[in-house]
Amino acid sequence: MDRQTTAKTHTMRALVELRKRILDGAIPGGTRLFEVALADDLQISRTPVREAMSRLAEEGLLERARNGGFLVRSFAYADVLDTIELRGVLEGTAARLAAERGASEKALKEISAIVRALDGCVGVHPDEVDFETYSELNSEFHDALAALPRSATLERELARAKQLPFASPSAFLPDKTKLSDFRRSLQVAQEQHREIVTAIARRQGSRAEALTREHACAARRNLEYIFSRDRNLVSTVPGLALVAPNDPALP
Amino acid sequence: MDRQTTAKTHTMRALVELRKRILDGAIPGGTRLFEVALADDLQISRTPVREAMSRLAEEGLLERARNGGFLVRSFAYADVLDTIELRGVLEGTAARLAAERGASEKALKEISAIVRALDGCVGVHPDEVDFETYSELNSEFHDALAALPRSATLERELARAKQLPFASPSAFLPDKTKLSDFRRSLQVAQEQHREIVTAIARRQGSRAEALTREHACAARRNLEYIFSRDRNLVSTVPGLALVAPNDPALP
């Protein structure tokens, strides 16, 4: 982590620090960022600070204000839901196109290997599930899925969509402490992983798309659970702290 | 147009000029842009040139190179197809969500008014079709559609997707000179506009989505027509000049 903070350039340091503060909720949504104040605060000159803000705008964490300058983007609860929905739609499209266009044998073997590795994580006794490994393999699965249709355009947009921390496929994976409660949902998700790959291999585009969309709904369910039952968990999901806490639409 | 070139700030001038050169194909895809050379060429200092490049990266026309600097993004024929597909998928999602969540009476009335106005353009004698008006109303329809589900997230991403000139819903509208040849396709498109709105009003989410996706396929057909039959038209579609001319995948 210190490696990041001690990144090569001042721009990178500013980028990492700002991103951290925004995701922490330390800088609330809607805040206007003033170059001079920020530069002063970060002990970095205006130029790299501007550059960092520009990159954060590309990431979607900031938006450009009308007369220059940047605002911290604010995310309402509904926005998080929509972001998850969007990710599901894009991943569904990746699955459908992979099926329709035909994925390469090699790529199919690779994603199948990931699924088998995930099987190893899920099938055993709940207490033995290796959270870190599962989370990593899950990310790998979703990256491999995005690459299957060999569409640079789609892969790029999907990467963009997954960039917001609460839209990442691994964002709502159960915390270690809650893992056993979620064991059933992990098994369901894993069954979906398996069938998505099967559908793609069999060129069942529509089924692959539907399965993948449904798969994304798990994230939605976990989000709803967190906000309606166990608000303490908000702090365990990266970036969820920046979701407007006073949102009237919160359940 | 001169208003743009004489934009307020140097950044804007650089932005407009660079965008123009890229869309013209004057700067081919893959070209690395050097700050100093560009600044010298545009008679603007490095700072606003950098800022302009940064914004073009947000737009998707440039990409950041590994060790700093920017490359002009190169679009193969397949990328254009995928971009259209992506726009169709996102618009389809907008239509489905509008149907599922229910669009407001007011918004439905507004989009219906646009459809009626379009009827006025299409229904008459081919020679009387007002190209400018049709094109403008068509854009309005697609903007209204994007706004129907009242999802800031989706509307934002859709705006992004439509930003690339060849992904815009009006990109492949028939040129004035070819208008009569395309009259039938205009009528089909207009029928789709009507039924998309009907499906949304009746809360038929799946139908609305399918219709909207199909509607985007018209752009794909026009693109294929241009590249396989009438290459001269390439210059009539904004931004199509930047598509890699030596693409082996071209039909």
Place this chain on the structure above:
DNA sequence: GATCCGTTCTATGTATACATTAGGCGTTCC
């Protein structure tokens, strides 16, 4: 002859002084 190290050059990274503009606040005139 090949490899490794150093130098140099060229590109971006950074700081900062100065320019400019837009928006707020006050004053003045009607």
Place this chain on the structure above:
DNA sequence: GGAACGCCTAATGTATACATAGAACGGATC
């Protein structure tokens, strides 16, 4: 008293000098 004009200030916009890092080339040594 209200509106309009103008100034002032605080923000971004711009230019530029200087720093630095990475790649390429050359020389020297093994």
